[in-house]
Amino acid sequence: MKNIMIIAIALFATISFAQKKERTLKVNKDTNLIEVVYYHDNGEVSQTGTYTLDGKLQGQWVSYNKEGDKTIVANYDNGKKSGKWFYYTDNGTVKEVDYSKNVIASLKETDLKANEDF
Incomplete structure (x- = not known):
């Protein structure tokens, strides 16, 4: 019986420490938005952004790869794509997509090495 109890405790401890954080949530009382951070399996941040209290994407969202780049x-307004979105590529360019009323209004590609504004 004692051995079974030791195995059960060891198994519980292993499972508890093996669990990884998937996300953190916090309600910002000043903005009435839910701030969220999602994580990759390796613990690096995957996405950051905010939701409205009724669950719609709001404001700026930033996504990262597993290496943290x-x-x-992206930008949202009450769940709809809005404003400028920037897609960063591995080859050093950024694709800029401008949204108006949840529809693409314009596209542009820029070389990051030539323009340090990004």
């Missing part, structure tokens, strides 16, 4: 900067 920024891949996308």
